[in-house]
Amino acid sequence: MQLTEELRLPDRAERLFHALDRTVQPGRSYRLMEFCGGHTHALCHFGLLDRLPSSIRMIHGPGCPVCVLPIGRLQQAIDLAIHQRVMLCSYGDLLRVKGRSHQSLQNARSLGADVRVVYGPMDALALAKKHPDREVVFLAVGFETTTPMTAATVEQARKESIRNFSVLCNHVLTPAALSALLSATKDPVQVDGFIGPGHVAAVIGSDAFSAISQTFSKPIVIAGFEPIDLLASLLHLIELLNQGQSIVLNDFARAATPEGNRRAQAIIHQVMELRDSFAWRGLGELANSALRLRDSYRDYDAEHRFSLSTESIPDHRACRCPDVLRGSCIPTDCTLFGTACTPDSPLGSCMVSAEGACAAYFLHRPQRLLRKVHVTSSPSTP
Numbered sequence: 419m420q421l422t423e424e425l426r427l428p429d430r431a432e433r434l435f436h437a438l439d440r441t442v443q444p445g446r447s448y449r450l451m452e453f454c455g456g457h458t459h460a461l462c463h464f465g466l467l468d469r470l471p472s473s474i475r476m477i478h479g480p481g482c483p484v485c486v487l488p489i490g491r492l493q494q495a496i497d498l499a500i501h502q503r504v505m506l507c508s509y510g511d512l513l514r515v516k517g518r519s520h521q522s523l524q525n526a527r528s529l530g531a532d533v534r535v536v537y538g539p540m541d542a543l544a545l546a547k548k549h550p551d552r553e554v555v556f557l558a559v560g561f562e563t564t565t566p567m568t569a570a571t572v573e574q575a576r577k578e579s580i581r582n583f584s585v586l587c588n589h590v591l592t593p594a595a596l597s598a599l600l601s602a603t604k605d606p607v608q609v610d611g612f613i614g615p616g617h618v619a620a621v622i623g624s625d626a627f628s629a630i631s632q633t634f635s636k637p638i639v640i641a642g643f644e645p646i647d648l649l650a651s652l653l654h655l656i657e658l659l660n661q662g663q664s665i666v667l668n669d670f671a672r673a674a675t676p677e678g679n680r681r682a683q684a685i686i687h688q689v690m691e692l693r694d695s696f697a698w699r700g701l702g703e704l705a706n707s708a709l710r711l712r713d714s715y716r717d718y719d720a721e722h723r724f725s726l727s728t729e730s731i732p733d734h735r736a737c738r739c740p741d742v743l744r745g746s747c748i749p750t751d752c753t754l755f756g757t758a759c760t761p762d763s764p765l766g767s768c769m770v771s772a773e774g775a776c777a778a779y780f781l782h783r784p785q786r787l788l789r790k791v792h793v794t795s796s797p798s799t800p
Contacts, residue, residue: 438653454616456615462779489733505555508536511772547578550582561617584720598704619668639668698743736752
């Protein structure tokens with residue numbers, strides 16, 4: 419708690435704002451992308467976007483794992499819950515994301531499907547043990563941050579010979595998405611540097627981003643999630659750009675190391691392997707960008723157990739979530755934002771998830787656009 423309070427002190431924030439004002443070069447613009455929904459929400463929640471120098475433009479990347487899940491993959495879970503009558507378990511955010519014909523897991527539950535909110539895969543495994551006569555499927559989504567727990571749960575299920583448990587695996591990989599963004603030939607987004615995802619780096623290590631930084635000549639600063647964390651990392655990123663340095667700088671050393679969490683990496687490698695290709699909302703099919711269970715664990719793979727195929731389902735015609743996820747627009751550019759699409763009645767996934775850019779803008783930015791905003795030491799809960 420003391421550390422959190424120190425990282426929200428208004429006077430420290432003011433000094434960093436002034437340092438940013440002094441450091442940006444006259445006549446130069448800086449296009450910086452944060453690749454984490456937690457960073458997007460912090461930027462909005464604490465009013466940082468409205469205090470940054472006008473020459474800094476923050477571009478919101480595809481840093482929300484719920485948001486980047488394509489409709490076809492979500493529809494697999496909806497169909498399992500409705501037609502296969504499984505006990506479908508997942509995180510609460512996913513229940514309101516729309517599938518085909520505006521279906522959702524929440525709708526499926528209202529029709530009698532057994533859809534349950536859990537805090538993680540171990541909760542789903544506990545339900546499988548409690549209900550041995552039911553097929554329990556955990557809909558797994560997330561970047562490298564949540565992948566180790568899914569892998570560990572699958573290994574635990576095998577050790578205990580729990581046969582009525584399986585995982586619908588949708589874990590995706592951050593470096594592959596960053597590479598895809600920077601190498602895109604259609605509607606490329608111009609980015610000068612990146613605020614790197616701290617929690618991901620805690621698992622895979624800050625060195626995992628070095629190849630991207632070197633290949634594309636882009637500096638990357640791994641950041642924490644408090645206001646002071648973000649402002650300090652933005653300052654360091656501006657300094658690197660001014661100096662023409664394309665390196666990875668780890669500003670989240672209290673949680674992330676260069677090599678990452680080797681134990682977490684080991685369990686992922688033991689249970690999972692790369693998919694040849696995986697579809698991301700907004701980015702399309704990306705090679706080697708996601709994980710699946712290894713053949714040795716296929717008895718716990720819901721895709722294998724239920725012979726699932728993936729259908730390509732387009733997003734709502736007017737929804738600009740794919741553009742928001744590519745960084746080619748901001749949420750308020752969408753005509754549905756705040757009208758037909760709100761957190762209470764979302765049309766797009768970016769308005770559903772707690773890490774979605776549209777939800778962050780809706781919840782935290784409208785009132786802040788009307789006045790000068792200062793960081794406070796006790797912000798309201800998002």
